[in-house]
Amino acid sequence: MSFTEDQILTLAPDEASKKSGRDLANLSKWVSMGADDKVVWGECKGSGSKPYQTQIDYNQIGFKCSCPSRKFPCKHGIGLALLFARQQDVFTSKKAPAWVVEWIQKRAVQEEKKSEKKEVIVDEAAQAKRQQAREQKVNAGVEELQLLIKDIVRNGIIHMPEKGYLFWEGMAKRMVDAQAPGLAAMVKTLGQTPFYKEGWQSTFVEELLNIHLIISGYKNISSLPELLQKDIRTWIGFTQSQDALKEQNGLQDTWLVLGKQITEEDNITVERNWLYGIKSNQYALVLQFLVRGQGAQLMLSPGMYLEAELVFFPSLTPMRALIKQQINTGAIALRQVYEDWNAVAEMETTLCAQMPVRSERPYVVHQLTPVLHQQKWWLKDAFNRFMQIKDDYKSIWKLLSLSGGEPLTMAVIGKENNYEPIGAWHHNQYKVL
């Protein structure tokens, strides 16, 4: 079990923790260190007389430290992990001390409790009433939004750039009031169309049509197949019980964390962790929402491999998933990937035919070469077919440097004909971009 330094540093909650963690990755700061096949532990000199006791569960990725820091993982955890990544041979003690054994035992008990089925007593009548009230609110919100869309279409979108932030914020808030947070997010996205860019009109119309499709689907939901109903309700903003979901059987596989995208939305950090099941060839999106000051439940680092059981949210095109349980593991070789861009395009066609309103998704594609053509970067497949790399792609130089003009199997994210590589296999090692 081991992680690269980059993987460890992505677990840090902020830049200050990364910096402090690096400072503590220094033998002189640690009074004692040890490791067995599951846990790494150490005692770090602090400002007090008693050193801080720090431990890391490498199988289930968890950190614990006796320091008073509210950050998670704290700088001691990061420092210990970095030291272990660099110099495993100095972790000479193999017998875990009592404070480590106690923690591991507690974690095992907690895991057992989580997997036990919970009996929940539900007042069904009250629940039905709440659901009905919500449906009514959502219906009203949908009607209001449909009127807005029709007004926009009737009068033309030419004046949309003049509307301003408050207009879209106002409408989004009305959707939140209507208990349709998904629609609120779609309205915000519409308002965030880059009106200063050439071609904004096409982007705006696409997003407008997405909203129209969702609300039309919602208005006719009873006539739709069950899974499509679930997709539409998800887009509206109806959630599904994660506890109930976790009780279902999931897909067991060795998953590679292809990449992580982090955004800030209303003071909440949203982590999009893209996973790929090596044996099942299944892709998954695991979301994590972090409020400032709270530690992360999931410790996923791009490039990490884990043996895990994932449960997928029901959908025509399953992507979002929850991790039921995970154990970190070593890398394994890829088995099946998309051979070329035609295969990707065929999948895109299939997915669009099932559900026209879609977000970007990942693909692992065989042997792509980054090439420059007419001042733009493209990815060429093994059959000389090309898809464009997104204009604002920041890792082009790292990608080009890894490639050297040779093809690489890459993990890309995108849709239609615009993609961005998030990782590539270089000399059989997955490198995050």
Add this chain to the structure above:
Amino acid sequence: MIESWNNIVHTAMMGTGKRQINETSLPEGLKQSAQALKENFDNQEEQFLGLASLVFNYRQCGVIPFAIQEVKETKAEAEEQAYANELAHQVLHDIIQEDSDGLLSVWLKWCSHYKKIVLPEAIPVIMESAVKNKALQQLVLQCTGKRGAWLATFNDRWRFGDTQTEEEMWQTGTLEQRRKVLQRIRKEDSGKGLALLQSVWSQENAATKSELLKQLVTGLNQEDVPWLETLLSEKSEKVKEAASDLLRRMPHSSIVQQYSKVLRASVKVKEGKKILGIGSKDSLILELPPSVDEAIFKAGVEKLSNQKKFSDQEYIIYQLMEKVPPRYWQDWLQLDADNILALFKNDRNRKYLPALGSAASLFADPDWLSAIIKADENNFYPDVFSLLTQKEREKYALTFLTSDETAPKVIAELITHSTAEWSVALTKAIFQFTAKRPYQYHQSFYHQNIHFIPYGINPELESCTPQDEYSKFTWGKTVEYIQRLLGLKLRTARGFES
């Protein structure tokens, strides 16, 4: 399909109140659905939204990859050198996070010394470091191998090496490139360099002439003098000044001869009185002659003194002494350097000693410089640094690091002229000064000069702690910072030696 979509967007722009979708532009496969939509929805907005959604999804489903003909592709050549090991790359990663050019140069030097190269994923970051810090460029070129050279073909900012021939650069390059070519040729063969400049002289404008002329300082010799003398009648003041500046460095040029003539006439030795074989020392009288060649004032000598301790006449003499080779004194007085300097060791003449130091530096006379620093232990001669070896420089610097007045200049000169790590003793002396002045020498000072700071200073850091409470506190933080940087330096060495 593009036409259909554009039709949708144009209609959306104008609004359904003013424009309808042109159904003839729809793909055949959608025409029937379009008709059905018209029949099912009674208002124009719903018809438009329905049809537009159909076209939108038809477009999404129909995406195929591009087939581009004639794409120019190149590949990087295979590497000839081995990559630096994982340990070394781990340190490199930390050095990059630290954003320390000093540590990066240390790492690159180790990498170059062991004839290794960096892994491809690290190349873009260190290329960017070299864009910001030109001093790293040659090292980066050495350590990025064939991959780096190939990447540079895509990014002009990374073209540190010269891809053109010298001939091409001289004929068509930028001024900076032409300067480098001339400098290199002058180093190799000064006559060839002179001929090269002379061959293009008449075609160049004044600004270029003066910049290229300055490069003749490399390999400057007596053979250059006749041509440089002709440039004193050029139209451009810049060119004349550049030529004069070069001629002032040549002992036998007309300018220096002018200075020398006036100075010679200003120097007299008064013999000391002797009685019964015992006498007082000879003394040196410095006095301008009654009439002075006015030409010297046109050739860079100021008439009026700008220093309190010199009268106008004395200041003229001082300037002349700065501009005349010190060896001339040996011819005039038939004495060696030490004895000549002894004549300046009195209250009246001591103030002229720095002028002799400047002259020794201008005419690159290390013997005279050594004699002067021996004779005048109270003044710091920064010009000495460029002529001393590292060991001599350190010995000289240590003498002046204890003085508050001279220590800052000494430190600045050490940073400019040092090419290797300082000794522990020198570093300790520097830190004993800088530790007391945290506002002047904060962490960025140690960050920028870490490549000079030896690891051996570690045990001495505590002993540099100043007395006053505030400086003591900040020094404590600074020590932690220095130790972190030194740790990275040590890890670099270990990374390559393992």
